[in-house]
Amino acid sequence: MKLLDGKLVSQKVLSEVKEDVEQLKSDGISPKIAVVMVGDNPASLSYIKQKRKACEFTGIEWEQIDLPESTKHEKLIEVVEELNKRKDMHGILVQLPLPDHIYTPEVIKAIDPKKDVDGFHAYNLGKMFLSTDFEELAPCTPMGVIKMLDEYGIDVAGMDATVVGASNIVGKPMSTMLLNRQATVTTCHIKTKDLKKNTLNADLLIVGVGKAGLITADMVKDGAIVVDIGCNRVDGKLCGDVDFDEVAAKASYITPVPGGCGPMTVACLMENTVIACERLTKEKDL
Ligand code: GUN
Secondary structure, X not given: XXXXXXXXXXXXXXXXXXXXXXXXXXXXXXXXXXXXXXXXXXXXXXXXXXXHXXXXXXXXXXXXXXXXXXXXXXXXXXXXXXXXXXXOOOEEEEXXXXXXXXXXXXXXXXXXXXHOOOOOOHHHHHHOXXXXXXXXXXXXXXXXXXXXXXXXXXXXXXXXXXXXXXXXXXXXXXXXXXHHOOOEEEEEOOOOOOHHHHHHOOXXXXXXXXXXXXXXXXXXXXXXXXXXXXXXXXXXXXXXXXXXXXXXXXXXXXXXXXXXHHHHHHHHHHHHHHHHHHHXXXXXXX
């Protein structure tokens, strides 16, 4: 079994981003991201801290806009629209989840697709359908998985890949990216009749559900590549959706949690911010 070391690969990506940022700054351009946080969800605050640290490392400027839990939907849209207008701002990230009284799809829709560094806007999600060439400003978590597989020389073409989880920001774009790379993709979700049948068939198993202990060794094919996107806190300890110790004994490659997909997501966010900045300042089309 080999570990897919997201921490290590993310450091490489971040170092490359840092060089790009230095180059942009020497051209008089300072990449900048706005992070909008509504309320004080502890998991969100912890994610934001990691993103901020990555900005400090890469030299990307950081502006955090903290709004109270009671913020009205219309007010949040106004904040986004102001950020859309600002010439000095290249990336806009609205931390999710938002409070229930705010309609999240409308908020994401309000973000200028050119500044959508999360890759959640329908424009950026939609163009991913075309091919790998159109995956710019793609969602950071699936992009991080692809980058990590690339780094380990894993070519998914022809593989039977099973993605467990079908969210708009992880499972669906993950499946699309694998299909773009000619894997044979199965996407499982809450209504899937026989999860184990589908996971057992997988050469590449990617799990992002948020349910600790969901994937046990009996559900995994010998020699499979296992990517765990889950991020759960059990008794104060971080763990993924895969029973790591058991499954690691069967897998050819496996990601740890923490130190797998999480750092790769943050690294891809930094990369997206540089891409957005270059596109906006050089007026290139997406
Ligand atoms: N909440 C959990 N993950 C993410 C993410 O990648 N982006 C945003 N905006 N919110 C999140």
